[in-house]
Amino acid sequence: xxxxxxxxxxxxxxxxxxxxxxxxxxxxxxxxxxxxxxxxxxxxxxxxxxxxxxxxxxxxxxxxxxxxxxxxxxxxxxxxxxxxxxxxxxxxxxxxxxxxxxxxxxxxxxxxxxxxxxxxxxxxxxxxxxxxxxxxxxxxxxxxxxxxxxxxxxx
Amino acid sequence: xxxxxxxxxxxxxxxxxxxxxxxxxxxxxxxxxxxxxxxxxxxxxxxxxxxxxxxxxxxxxxxxxxxxxxxxxxxxxxxxxxxxxxxxxxxxxxxxxxxxxxxxxxxxxxxxxxxxxxxxxxxxxxxxxxxxxxxxxxxxxxxxxxxxxxxxxxx
Amino acid sequence: xxxxxxxxxxxxxxxxxxxxxxxxxxxxxxxxxxxxxxxxxxxxxxxxxxxxxxxxxxxxxxxxxxxxxxxxxxxxxxxxxxxxxxxxxxxxxxxxxxxxxxxxxxxxxxxxxxxxxxxxxxxxxxxxxxxxxxxxxxxxxxxxxxxxxxxxxxx
Amino acid sequence: xxxxxxxxxxxxxxxxxxxxxxxxxxxxxxxxxxxxxxxxxxxxxxxxxxxxxxxxxxxxxxxxxxxxxxxxxxxxxxxxxxxxxxxxxxxxxxxxxxxxxxxxxxxxxxxxxxxxxxxxxxxxxxxxxxxxxxxxxxxxxxxxxxxxxxxxxxx
Amino acid sequence: xxxxxxxxxxxxxxxxxxxxxxxxxxxxxxxxxxxxxxxxxxxxxxxxxxxxxxxxxxxxxxxxxxxxxxxxxxxxxxxxxxxxxxxxxxxxxxxxxxxxxxxxxxxxxxxxxxxxxxxxxxxxxxxxxxxxxxxxxxxxxxxxxxxxxxxxxxx
Amino acid sequence: xxxxxxxxxxxxxxxxxxxxxxxxxxxxxxxxxxxxxxxxxxxxxxxxxxxxxxxxxxxxxxxxxxxxxxxxxxxxxxxxxxxxxxxxxxxxxxxxxxxxxxxxxxxxxxxxxxxxxxxxxxxxxxxxxxxxxxxxxxxxxxxxxxxxxxxxxxx
Numbered sequence: 001x002x003x004x005x006x007x008x009x010x011x012x013x014x015x016x017x018x019x020x021x022x023x024x025x026x027x028x029x030x031x032x033x034x035x036x037x038x039x040x041x042x043x044x045x046x047x048x049x050x051x052x053x054x055x056x057x058x059x060x061x062x063x064x065x066x067x068x069x070x071x072x073x074x075x076x077x078x079x080x081x082x083x084x085x086x087x088x089x090x091x092x093x094x095x096x097x098x099x100x101x102x103x104x105x106x107x108x109x110x111x112x113x114x115x116x117x118x119x120x121x122x123x124x125x126x127x128x129x130x131x132x133x134x135x136x137x138x139x140x141x142x143x144x145x146x147x148x149x150x151x152x153x154x155x
Numbered sequence: 156x157x158x159x160x161x162x163x164x165x166x167x168x169x170x171x172x173x174x175x176x177x178x179x180x181x182x183x184x185x186x187x188x189x190x191x192x193x194x195x196x197x198x199x200x201x202x203x204x205x206x207x208x209x210x211x212x213x214x215x216x217x218x219x220x221x222x223x224x225x226x227x228x229x230x231x232x233x234x235x236x237x238x239x240x241x242x243x244x245x246x247x248x249x250x251x252x253x254x255x256x257x258x259x260x261x262x263x264x265x266x267x268x269x270x271x272x273x274x275x276x277x278x279x280x281x282x283x284x285x286x287x288x289x290x291x292x293x294x295x296x297x298x299x300x301x302x303x304x305x306x307x308x309x310x
Numbered sequence: 311x312x313x314x315x316x317x318x319x320x321x322x323x324x325x326x327x328x329x330x331x332x333x334x335x336x337x338x339x340x341x342x343x344x345x346x347x348x349x350x351x352x353x354x355x356x357x358x359x360x361x362x363x364x365x366x367x368x369x370x371x372x373x374x375x376x377x378x379x380x381x382x383x384x385x386x387x388x389x390x391x392x393x394x395x396x397x398x399x400x401x402x403x404x405x406x407x408x409x410x411x412x413x414x415x416x417x418x419x420x421x422x423x424x425x426x427x428x429x430x431x432x433x434x435x436x437x438x439x440x441x442x443x444x445x446x447x448x449x450x451x452x453x454x455x456x457x458x459x460x461x462x463x464x465x
Numbered sequence: 466x467x468x469x470x471x472x473x474x475x476x477x478x479x480x481x482x483x484x485x486x487x488x489x490x491x492x493x494x495x496x497x498x499x500x501x502x503x504x505x506x507x508x509x510x511x512x513x514x515x516x517x518x519x520x521x522x523x524x525x526x527x528x529x530x531x532x533x534x535x536x537x538x539x540x541x542x543x544x545x546x547x548x549x550x551x552x553x554x555x556x557x558x559x560x561x562x563x564x565x566x567x568x569x570x571x572x573x574x575x576x577x578x579x580x581x582x583x584x585x586x587x588x589x590x591x592x593x594x595x596x597x598x599x600x601x602x603x604x605x606x607x608x609x610x611x612x613x614x615x616x617x618x619x620x
Numbered sequence: 621x622x623x624x625x626x627x628x629x630x631x632x633x634x635x636x637x638x639x640x641x642x643x644x645x646x647x648x649x650x651x652x653x654x655x656x657x658x659x660x661x662x663x664x665x666x667x668x669x670x671x672x673x674x675x676x677x678x679x680x681x682x683x684x685x686x687x688x689x690x691x692x693x694x695x696x697x698x699x700x701x702x703x704x705x706x707x708x709x710x711x712x713x714x715x716x717x718x719x720x721x722x723x724x725x726x727x728x729x730x731x732x733x734x735x736x737x738x739x740x741x742x743x744x745x746x747x748x749x750x751x752x753x754x755x756x757x758x759x760x761x762x763x764x765x766x767x768x769x770x771x772x773x774x775x
Numbered sequence: 776x777x778x779x780x781x782x783x784x785x786x787x788x789x790x791x792x793x794x795x796x797x798x799x800x801x802x803x804x805x806x807x808x809x810x811x812x813x814x815x816x817x818x819x820x821x822x823x824x825x826x827x828x829x830x831x832x833x834x835x836x837x838x839x840x841x842x843x844x845x846x847x848x849x850x851x852x853x854x855x856x857x858x859x860x861x862x863x864x865x866x867x868x869x870x871x872x873x874x875x876x877x878x879x880x881x882x883x884x885x886x887x888x889x890x891x892x893x894x895x896x897x898x899x900x901x902x903x904x905x906x907x908x909x910x911x912x913x914x915x916x917x918x919x920x921x922x923x924x925x926x927x928x929x930x
Contacts, residue, residue: 023266068756069752069757072757080179081179088868088872089248089709089868090865090868092241092247093708096241096271097745098748099743100274100742100743101743101744101752103273109178111175113268114241115266115269116254118255122584123871123876141879224602226602227600243407244399245404248555252553253593260602274739274742275739277410278406278409278411279411283411287415290378291379291382292381330729334700334731390644391644398558399709400555400558409736410739419640422735422736423644424734425731428720429895429898432894433561433564433565433566433894434566438562438563438566442534442566445533446533446534451569452569485884488884545799546799551867554868557861557864568893576795577891578888579888579891580888581874583875583878655910688910689911689912716863717897717900719898721898721903724917
């Protein structure tokens, strides 16, 4: 199974999805997108490092970065399914659009599976966490502990 | 994996989800809910019969009816995941609520997995199909062929 | 052009749509649905009478009741387009579903055209108006004057 | 300030809103609607009793039942504001419609104030709690403890 | 009738709306907006050329570019109605806002008419098509054939 | 009570919320955010001046600009509640996310209170008003009179 994102930075909402997805398969690949339509706050090397700090305790999770279309990456990695999180209606519409587009691009029947975010993380997004952190707010409990340490160390 | 619903009657949208889900697991159990909060158009025996006509070509699909909570049924059948379809924003909000409630009731980590309905079936619901059929409209292509035959035979 | 509904009762929101639609075509047929999935508050004869009181000032509007599918009625009346109003997101999803279903049923290319309700009527629905009226609230300005008189006369 | 509802039964989501609202004013009136458009699961006497069990610890909360329009009740009680909870988009659209209608009915400037439900209660509704309870599911933590006792005692 | 957009590039979703709109009127003007709030991927000359390639088979469609407010352009061209497409809830809210604003700006009763996108094109947007194309994905079937040729020729 | 925003520029929708909020408390502080995630059209000095022109008639409204997190500003000013406006579903989801985040950051129980925008202003936003004004459209009635004069004077 594959879970992909920009993880800019990884939040406890992402981690919750990774842990739940990892229980559903033998191997979960977590891919960090290098090329983003909007510019990233953290370079891909930092985003990958923070991801690895967050999932160090999970034995069947493999991490890497990738470029190009998610659909091509999923074909290269030969996965059966790509997992995505849903938090709110805004997410839903965007994800619906992407799932239909990817269903066309996959061709070989790769499925997009959705998990609902836990209520406790329904309001957590990388961009909001970043904005609060940049303005000096406390984001403890919103990102994994080692990730928060890393964010502070490179501030 | 478990897929449950009232299937009143089963539509091509349901069948699309069953076929896609069956490719993702060894055994897909499809459960027909006997007790409905709103009254059903077809008795459970007819709903189960139509479901079976629709999935006759699928080797790893098992069908049955059940009573009580979906969460209890899922625990009894010892499944890892329950699959649900998402068509539109209205579905999303209801399913989000149910997924959170079931996450509490499952306790043992059964996951709710969501698949997006194919665009071609995004507007198809059992209640709309039934209403059109009752008023004499043509629902060919919206329900599986053998199901349409059955619906006509018991009209 | 055709505009159909239950008009139970007709509101100023409906009238606004009728007036705007009538400016866009030579003849606007307004059809009152006799058979409703949910039971109506007013019998069809009263609903038609209230509609006629409301549109008496519009020269190119024809009113009648009909039974069966809207799609069949539109074909019988040989219209090119059916017009519908949109107030809010809830309306949108339901109307999207119906428009796709009707596109199938029309076959001959009858189009569904949507007009957005004016902001002043965005919160007005027949059911809410009825509920407020039944509980003794003031609905002046929400239904046409002669309609309000009629509602009071048959209370 | 006034908070009204059917409380059929009161949930921990309602209680959270009552506690937060009570901190914002000198006196919070909580009104149980007697007349419901849809039939209630519990009679109004039971609904009021469960509400009182739930708010016994709140000194500045007054409870009673009422009939008729919320707008008329708010005028009778001479409140400045009516408070409502928002959980999800479905709530939002309905509440938007009601707030606009009530703004017309209040005339004297009574405001509708909205509080967002806490994430932990975003999926909790009276009807879902009731359905789960009726089917034998565990609703501990979703309704106040004494309310659950009461629900069991009159089952 | 007038249909306007940035067409950056024109998709099969746009073309479907143009064909359906052209059947509803004597002359359909399709206007390409020169000034965009966000920067365009293709210059206006290319966008206009691609549009013309796409509608070459439609006798009653006229194409041109325009600057300034859509409302002013619609008044200049003396149209009775402006047609817009609706795909999803996100579209709906934005279009509702624009329709209300334009109703103020038109003054002379120009109407905004909405058509629902066909289910097959519900997930197709210029920006998503562009992104997929730029990353090397296959967009055949999402844009008209001659448009795809043109996009490849100027890549 | 505190009401904060970028007011870029202040609209009649904002003013309606300020007037309604000011009736609910002894002192309403209106804060103009200096630091914006997206760049502002007007410098903060102009935005504050326009706000002051708009609220000159309100005795219990105090205006100022602020930097940093809204949550920190609310704590500094020692308010019990922050008021926000809701126009549409898009607003709702964003505001829900922010309200949950701020509930964490406030710690001391500051509440976010929401008021629904009046239907007449449901389509009015600073960005849309600005865009129309920049393209030469008439925005009279959408911003307070003195604000429109000011906008013209610094064009």
